[in-house]
Amino acid sequence: MIKEVGAQDMTPLLQVNSLTKMYGARIGCKDVSFDLYPGEVMGIVGESGSGKSTLLNAMAGYHAPDQGEVIFDTRADGPQDTLKMSEPERRMLGRTDWAFVHQPARDGLRMSVSAGGNIGERLMAVGGPHYGEIRAQAADWLGRVEISDSRIDDRPSAFSGGMQQRLQIARNLVTGPRLVFMDEPTGGLDVSVQARLLDLLRGLGREMGLSAIIVTHDLAVVRLLADRLMVMKDGHEVESGLTDQVLDDPQHAYTQLLVSSVLQV
Amino acid sequence: MIELENVSKSFTLHNQGSAVIPVMERVNLTVGAGECVGLVGASGAGKSTLMRLIYGNYLAAAGRVMVGDLDVAQAAPRHIIARRRETLGYVSQFLRVVPRVAALDVVAEPLLAVGTPLEAARDKAASLLAQLNIPERLWSLSPTTFSGGEQRVNIARGFAYAYPALLLDEPTASLDAKNPRHGADPG
Amino acid sequence: MSDYNFAYLDEQTKRMIRRAILKGLAVPGYQVPFASREMPMPYGWGTGGVQVTAATLTPDDTLKVIDQGADDTTNAVSIRKFFQRTAGVATTEETTKASVIQTRHRIPEAELSEDQVLVYQVPIPEPLRFLEPRETETRKMHSLEEYGLMHVKLYEDISQHGDIATSYAYPVKVEDRYVMDPSPIPKFDNPKLEMAAIQLFGAGREQRIYAVPPYTRVVSLDFEDYPFEASKADHACDLCAAGDSYLDEVILDDAGSRMFVCSDTDYCRSRRAAGHVGRLGEEAA
Known part of the structure; x- marks a missing residue:
């Protein structure tokens, strides 16, 4: 439950080495490398077109990168390059130890299936499923994402944007993944709904010891969610470090510009 | 140190x-x-x-x-x-937390981060808020919604967990004459 | 006889279909794509089944065609006549005398034997289609045995209706590998899918053929706490008194009186011929 502290020789959960994705001659992302340790939450920020979403999709295996390694510390076999895994292995990882929270939420939900069915889907992939147990787990997870369990049989299309996002989070976390990829988790939500979602994500992350990689253009979101930050521009990493240090004492010209461009309230 | x-x-x-x-x-x-x-x-x-x-x-x-x-x-x-x-706590006059989270939970968070059970963390937070003269009816409100809330909640949050080292950067700068005394004597 | 090649289709086409059938038998439950031909009947009238039957028939075969268990409905009659004219094969209404049986929505009540072939007409071959419309994705799910979605469908059934309300086209797992749509047979028929005869499934519009070889394990999907049940109307046949056959409900008058009769007309007739009499048997016979 408590994040492990100060262990210098801890194995990174994820090692990204020289990851490059080109779209023809145009750079998607180039030579991105970093290590993510268990329990760490990393934010990736940049403007539209900076390559942050390309990077996220390349890491998660949605778009095959042209070059590089994405090494994950698997439960069974230790660190493995997920890009060299067979497709069944990678998809299995995507259903168990990895989770991907899409934006908009409807991209990560089955809109014609009830809330309970959405949460239960990952559980039903394993043999000999038990309806009562799946339903109990679905109800429990609805509670954890602050949705009344009286909504368990409602379809997500009847939910507000914030509820859809919380449902998507429940659907992803139900199998207890160790690494969560998030694409603009608060995107498209009202400010008041964002705050609740951020608080929820902080709480769940702390309880489950989750590691996460969060792509967003919203610096306020990463300040509240991320331990560390990577700033991207034109497909390259321009700066990285402790989140509040990068935001309060940016070293690179572009980061200074990005930080000073945020409207103060 | x-x-x-x-x-x-x-x-x-x-x-x-x-x-x-x-x-x-x-x-x-x-x-x-x-x-x-x-x-x-x-x-x-x-x-x-x-x-x-x-x-x-x-x-x-x-x-x-x-x-x-x-x-x-x-x-x-x-x-x-x-x-x-x-190890290292930090209290300033600025509070940076998720908006609209209850004062009690803002104060309890550093304890939860080190694995303190929820009930114990909330009990400790409650006693700190009481010591800082914040009426109980305000505990469920966001610190930004009541007068002097940010500063006092920030102090309570800074003292919730017993850090071996604490940095205090003008934590009482914008409190009135009556309240700093409570702030200066966290027990 | 006529200007048609034997059983309407040209020999090249039949060979192509036979290759698909053999592949289907070699990989039980796997949907084999095939180049479905235009047939002189509309989709939904069994063009897939007809092509499989055409590729299966030999001049020595005896053909039986049923629709919802009956030999005398329009669909069954027209397909039977089609093969009488284009193949000149013998036809029968007796299940035990047929060597090839083409069916829509039923498995005959009489137990089939090793020298028989049962050909199903299939409207939608893809059991995962209900929740995943993308063909590329469903094919991948089959190849990787990712069948969680199938249980989502059953979960939705229970959560909405209190039990598994799917009563026909009930999904099965074949030989512990492929999840298969058994065509819209009532789930009462599912246990019969483990049989001695060869079972071939043809979907014309969707251009898929699949198969279940004799004595293959076919298991209906379910939950531990909601096990599969092969249900039927809780009556005996009002004509032949059979308590073990699948029944059709027939409304008799405006006052709402009704009767239950075997949907398998040949089964009912042969029982009555053997002297069994149901509640309304005298009047109806």
């Missing part, structure tokens, strides 16, 4: 003609365990900058910033985060 060796800091404003603003040069400071050190100086003398360098919020341009056995000027983010969680 805290040891600064030849620490220098300047800011380079890349977007304003790369102006370089020197703030401090070759500062040395040693604070032993159990010591209480006050920093005084005029506005702009670098008091807050020094605090932020120790907390890792600002990046030292040169020198070593040791907190225990960790050089904050060089350490990986996760090690600084761990040090902040377990």
Whole structure:
């Protein structure tokens, strides 16, 4: 439950080495490398077109990168390059130890299936499923994402944007993944709904010891969610470090510009 | 506990003609365990900058910033985060938390971060809020919604977990004459 | 006889279909794509089944065609006549005398034997289609055995209706590998899918053929706490008194009186011929 502290020789959960994705001659992302340790939450920020979403999709295996390694510390076999895994292995990882929270939420939900069915889907992939147990787990997870369990049989299309996002989070976390990829988790939500979602994500992350990689253009979101930050521009990493240090004492010209461009309230 | 060796800091404003603003040069400071050190100086003398360098919020341009056995000027983010969680607290007059979260939960969070059970963390938070003269009916409100809330909740949050080292950067700056006394005597 | 090649289709086409059938038999439950031909009947009238039957028939075969268990409905009659004219094969209504049986929506009540072939007409071959419309994705799910979605469908059934309300086209897992749509047979028929005869499935519009070889394991999907049940109307046949056959409900008058009769007309007739009499048997016979 408590994040492990100060262990210098801890194995990174994820090692990204020289990851490059080109779209023809145009750079998607180039030579991105970093290590993510268990329990760490990393934010990736940049403007539209900076390559942050390309990077996220390349890491998660949605778009095959042209070059590089994405090494994950698997439960069974230790660190493995997920890009060299067979497709069944990678998809299995995507259903168990990895989770991907899409934006908009409807991209990560089955809109014609009830809330309970959405949460239960990952559980039903394993043999000999038990309806009562799946339903109990679905109800429990609805509670954890602050949705009344009286909504368990409602379809997500009847939910507000914030509820859809919380449902998507429940659907992803139900199998207890160790690494969560998030694409603009608060995107498209009202400010008041964002705050609740951020608080929820902080709480769940702390309880489950989750590691996460969060792509967003919203610096306020990463300040509240991320331990560390990577700033991207034109497909390259321009700066990285402790989140509040990068935001309060940016070293690179572009980061200074990005930080000073945020409207103060 | 805290040891600064030849620490220098300047800011380079890349977007304003790369102006370089020197703030401090070759500062040395040693604070032993159990010591209480006050920093005084005029506005702009670098008091807050020094605090932020120790907390890792600002990046030292040169020198070593040791907190225990960790050089904050060089350490990986996760090690600084761990040090902040377990060892080094920081209280300023500014509160940076998720909006609309109840004061009680804001104060309890540092305890939850080190694995304190929810009930125990909330009990401790409640006693701190009471000590700081915040009426119980306000505990479920966001600290930004009541007068003096941010500052007092910030102090309570800073003292919720018993950090071996604590940085206090004008935590009582905007409190009225009656309240600082409570703030100064956290028990 | 006529200007048609034997059983309407040209020999090249039949060979192509036979290759698909053999592949289907080699990989039980796997949907084999095939180049479905235009047939002189509309989709939905069994063009897939007809092509499989055409590729299966030999001049020595005896053909039986049923629709919802009956030999005398329009669909069954027209397909039977089609093969009488284009193949000149013998036809029968007796299940035991047929060597090839083409069916829509039923498995005959009489137990089939090793020298028989049962050909199903299939409207939608893809059991995962209900929740995943993308063909590329469903094919991948089959190849990787990712069948969680199938249980999502059953979960939705229970959460909405209190039990598994799917009563026909009930999904099965074949030989512990492929999840298969058994065509819209009532789930009462599912246990019969483990049989001695060869079972071939043809979907014309969707251009898929699949198969279940004799004595293959076919398991209906379910939950531990909601096990599969092969249900039928809780009556005996009002004509032949059979308590073990699948029944059709027939409304008799405006006052709402009704009767239950075997949907398998040949089964009912043969029982009555053997002297079994149901509640309304005298009047109806």
